[in-house]
Amino acid sequence: MAQVQRTPLADQAAELLLERIRSGEWELGEKLPGETTLAPQLGVGRSTVREAIRQLAGRGVLSSRQGAGVFVTALDVREDWDQVLARADIIAVIEARIAIETEAAGLAASRRTPRDLHAIRRALDLRWQRRAGIEEHVDADTAFHRAIVAAAHNPILLELFDGFTPRLRQAMIDMLRIRDAHGSEADQHVHANLADAIAQRDAIAASAQSRTHLSSLADALR
Known part of the structure; x- marks a missing residue:
């Protein structure tokens, strides 16, 4: 008892x-x-x-x-990160991603190494190769964006990005199933342009392209 x-x-x-x-x-x-x-x-x-x-x-x-x-040192106890994300509206999650990835793209353009660029290019190719299945495409797309954040060489930004991934994955899968359209050439071209800006060490263009892409994603989910 x-x-x-x-x-x-x-x-x-x-x-x-x-x-x-x-x-x-x-x-x-x-x-x-x-x-x-x-x-x-x-x-x-x-x-x-x-x-x-x-x-x-x-x-x-x-x-x-x-x-x-x-x-x-704080006016309340920090809430568990997973609980915060679980309750968060998906738009709020994407808005946070915009803040993180826009900065990360600019840093990646400035700091990327040849190895980083190879990883980004490889992830870009896999993203195109795995466009047939929705779940595979979402995972490949996430891997591409993660490669860019990793190239920023800021462990905090990478940790934040990884924290968002589980919360975002299912929402992206659900959205693509509803829209029944993914992996287009135009979409791949947007990602290729982002990779090119990083390759050319153009931090301003990389940040702008990251923001434009993710903002359009948030608009599509509204």
Whole structure:
């Protein structure tokens, strides 16, 4: 038989502190009162306060600075990235992709190596070869765009792109099934032009072409 579990005092204290931070009692960057002040306010011992602070530090809300004290580094707990994407409207996801890939395309044009360019060209060819099946085409298209983001040599941009991929994949498949049109020569030509701009180290053109392409994709989904 399941039993009611008592919540540890440190967990309760952490939640009370978090609620006070959310309510605006302390501003971003502000120093918290010391343990001797917080302990009686929360009705717990100093060791429990320390554990509560440690929990909130692990969740990104507080930061302990040696010799200086404890400071507010966020006004709420960061939400799990997968949950954010799962709830996000697909247009919002594409708009975020525009921000990421437009910058990545410009950086790729400036930073790409011969190996990067080979990977982009190869992904472009595979994108054309795999245009018959919708799922295969979507995966090949994603691989092409990922090759460009990888050529930007910014691990954060690549991590963000990879986070979007599962959320976007099914939406793209569904859209192409409804439209019953994909893998056209004109569409391939748009992607080839983007690859050419990167090959020519034209950062302005690469960014512009990436933005135009992804914006048209968002328009098609509206």
